[in-house]
Amino acid sequence: xxxxxxxxxxxxxxxxxxxxxxxxxxxxxxxxxxxxxxxxxxxxxxxxxxxxxxxxxxxxxxxxxxxxxxxxxxxxxxxxxxxxxxxxxxxxxxxxxxxxxxxxxxxxxxxxxxxxxxxxxxxxxxxxxxxxxxxxxxxxxxxxxxxxxxxxxxxxxxxxxxxxxxxxxxxxxxxxxxxxxxxxxxxxxxxxxxxxxxxxxxxxxxxxxxxxxxxxxxxxxxxxxxxxxxxxxxxxxxxxxxxxxxxxxxxxxxxxxxxxxxxxxxxxxxxxxxxxxxxxxxxxxxxxxxxxxxxxxxxxxxxxxxxxxxxxxxxxxxxxxxxxxxxxxxxx
Numbered sequence: 560x561x562x563x564x565x566x567x568x569x570x571x572x573x574x575x576x577x578x579x580x581x582x583x584x585x586x587x588x589x590x591x592x593x594x595x596x597x598x599x600x601x602x603x604x605x606x607x608x609x610x611x612x613x614x615x616x617x618x619x620x621x622x623x624x625x626x627x628x629x630x631x632x633x634x635x636x637x638x639x640x641x642x643x644x645x646x647x648x649x650x651x652x653x654x655x656x657x658x659x660x661x662x663x664x665x666x667x668x669x670x671x672x673x674x675x676x677x678x679x680x681x682x683x684x685x686x687x688x689x690x691x692x693x694x695x696x697x698x699x700x701x702x703x704x705x706x707x708x709x710x711x712x713x714x715x716x717x718x719x720x721x722x723x724x725x726x727x728x729x730x731x732x733x734x735x736x737x738x739x740x741x742x743x744x745x746x747x748x749x750x751x752x753x754x755x756x757x758x759x760x761x762x763x764x765x766x767x768x769x770x771x772x773x774x775x776x777x778x779x780x781x782x783x784x785x786x787x788x789x790x791x792x793x794x795x796x797x798x799x800x801x802x803x804x805x806x807x808x809x810x811x812x813x814x815x816x817x818x819x820x821x822x823x824x825x826x827x828x829x830x831x832x833x834x835x836x837x838x839x840x841x842x843x844x845x846x847x848x849x850x851x852x853x854x855x856x857x858x859x860x861x862x863x864x865x866x867x868x869x870x871x872x873x874x875x876x877x878x879x880x881x882x883x884x885x886x887x888x889x890x891x
Contacts, residue, residue: 590800611853622789631777637883646676728756735767749870779814787812825853
């Protein structure tokens with residue numbers, strides 16, 4: 560267990576500065592459904608927390624793209640290398656005219672590796688909570704004649720209410736985003752995926768593996784401060800879309816590895832005592848108090864295979880290096 564610096568006590572004096580948004584009455588930019596409720600509920604909890612699914616507005620997505628290019632952020636490079644290695648074999652498992660369903664399809668870069676190996680893919684269905692980032696998938700239409708591209712703006716961490724045409728389906732969940740779910744919630748999500756793809760369906764999923772905590776620290780606490788900017792951008796988005804008075808500069812980024820839980824935790828830690836208005840409500844912070852913004856669980860190959868089996872999948876094949884694992888699972 561990594562000790563967290565936020566274990567400070569005492570009450571915030573009401574005379575301290577209170578940051579109120581300058582114009583909370585202004586119409587908000589299109590906040591996704593549930594954003595306001597999730598933020599208010601998360602700031603009311605002890606400890607405070609906000610779901611990581613709200614990181615990815617346009618600026619957040621751009622910052623994340625920069626993170627993937629950092630020398631110490633191994634996940635994207637490792638996964639893409641494994642995809643190139645695995646796809647000739649995966650293509651042998653996948654029927655012609657299969658529909659590819661990607662969860663978190665903000666960028667079709669990895670989907671292209673999969674589509675290139677598939678025989679006459681019928682459709683590409685990217686699903687993401689951020690509608691503005693789904694437009695990138697439209698670029699596939701000109702490169703894959705006959706491919707139907709159907710973006711779905713939906714929160715895939717909740718039950719999905721979408722209908723897909725008949726035919727074989729391959730779900731694709733890259734980026735080790737499954738690690739943002741607790742193990743119990745990951746199992747629930749995987750059960751929903753199994754239902755969505757049906758009895759003859761399959762799932763190709765990238766999963767980060769447990770490794771030296773020093774490697775994880777460098778991956779999530781880069782010297783360039785890009786991950787810190789990505790984390791603080793969540794506060795900027797709350798200011799813009801909900802109406803709040805956060806000063807992101809008064810929160811510092813902290814992402815330790817919690818070995819007992821097997822996860823990296825991302826936090827925004829208040830640098831000093833402060834009070835912030837959010838949608839007209841006042842929230843107080845002690846110096847050192849954090850907002851928990853993300854978990855990233857890591858799994859050994861055997862741990863994840865066990866999780867998948869309990870969710871109704873049969874592990875077929877795993878490709879792995881010392882950094883990452885790619886699993887191909889069938890329903891059954």
